[in-house]
Amino acid sequence: MPRIDRYILSQFLTLFGFFALVLVSVYWINRAVSLFEQLISDGQTALVVLEFTALTLPLVISVVLPIAAFAASAYGTNRLSSESELVAMQAAGMSPWRLARPVLVFGLLVAVMVAMLVHSLVPLARARLADRQAEIAQNVTAQFLRAGSFQYPVRGVTLYIREIADDGRLMDFFLEDGRDPNDQITYTATEALVVRTEAGPRLVLMQGMVQALRRTGERQSLSVTRFSELAYDLATLISTESSRKRDLRTYSTLELMRADAALLEATGATSDKARAEAHERLAKPFQAPIAAMLGFATLLIGGYSRFGVWRQVIWAVVALIAVQFLATAAESQVARDAGRWPLIYVSPLVGALISLFLLWLAAKPRRLRDKGRTAPVTEAAA
Incomplete structure (x- = not known):
């Protein structure tokens, strides 16, 4: 990898670590507070609360990492632009397509992290959390067997x-x-x-x-x-569900792709629903490179300005919200009809098309300026 690519990649990774730490802390603390109130009111100890919050951490990280990738990409591009480093790179002949290469590598690295979480750690944590919830549910005395007052368990x-x-x-x-x-x-x-x-x-x-x-x-x-x-x-x-089925999300992706009769009977789900859950995991890592490319490409179309690129930042946030809205809409449609699972890939595809269009738009003004500079020379020669 060339030195300039390593420099941009190191800048983005440093910012990514900071934003990921902050966002994970905020999300995790918010989740821990709700779990603390629920479990303490049921008579559980602080160790149980800590265990439950730790088991929710992989899911929180998998949700936060694409957002942290977007924040690192947008902030890093803004800093490169404000310090004129981006202008110097473009003046040296590096096109927006060339500058996007380390950003894409950065997004793919984050995608690998997300894939490791959603395909391995998150299902394991969900399975362990379900087992612990079942164990605690059997602790009836701690739940509702209290003396001297009327209780309404269900x-x-x-x-x-x-x-x-x-x-x-x-x-x-x-x-x-x-x-x-x-x-x-x-x-x-x-x-x-x-x-x-x-x-x-x-x-x-x-x-x-x-x-x-x-x-x-x-x-x-x-x-x-x-x-x-x-x-x-x-x-x-x-629980009103005395014959509780096992959660479909506790199985591995490979098991969901080839769901057999035993799995479907244990979860009470259909094969389409199991396949939809698997494809949702397969599509989730694509959010990271798409978010990184949106944060970079949107800020690149503004060029250098003494007033900053706050307009481009707003458009980058709007683009990310639009892509996330498509992802949420697709998930709701798949929840209604699991046979519509191909809709899960619409959001990453639309995000990729938006990123390609923005890079093309960032490269287009340069060609127009070059044509404008060559026109007077041609007239003078004539």
Whole structure:
């Protein structure tokens, strides 16, 4: 690589490291605050909060890196222009196409980082996060088994515990399940215990009764059953989705591309949806070089000015927003119909076309000025 390319690339990489650090910190802190409030309110420790925020970090970085690449490219080009270095390069005969080469290399380096994240670290972090959420969801006592107050773990369910003994026994237990208006069931027991099993947490009620109120049209019937011991599945109180499917995003890209029957059954998704998720990951790294080229090419069309290139900066931001808007619109269309997954590649393609047009526009005035300079010489010779 020529020295001038190494110089431009080193400038952009230095700025990229700064902007990436700042943006990741802002995004991560914002995410950590929301997780902190949610987990602490559920009775979790600070170590659990730190673990959860660390597991969200790969996803945050993959989202931030293209934005940091755009910021580094735009700011670096502005600095090269304000310090007249860009003018000197152009005066030496370097065309905009030639100047764009180190910028493209810079964007491809960032794209490799994004690809490593979205294809390996992000799925692994999502899988680990899902497992930890399932583990914490089984910690029923920390979630909603609190003494002396009525709790509403899910819609239509009321829970009350008079006291929680030191050995974990729930004294004077009351549970009303009114999720089905036509079949309302009330459980009462003098004692209850939470027992962990392979199928999830179970609630063992002792010395109590079940009152079932059933409505059939205008008729109502009440049945009472007394018991010495009764097992109750607490999974229905932890989540309304007791048979929770595995998240499609926790699988690797290769597994999604060749989704088999076992994967589709475990996730409850279709083959088109799995393929759409894979192609979304494949298209995501292209955002980095497109963002870098937009930040460079848009500022290049302004040339040198003592008043700066703030207009070009605004147009660069508008171009990036337009490309991101197309990406968001494509994702919404694919979410409605997974068979439309080719729309995912429209945004990178449009961004590449805009960058090529801007580079062509930046090179065009130079040729026009050259023609303007040669015209008087031709007339004088005549």
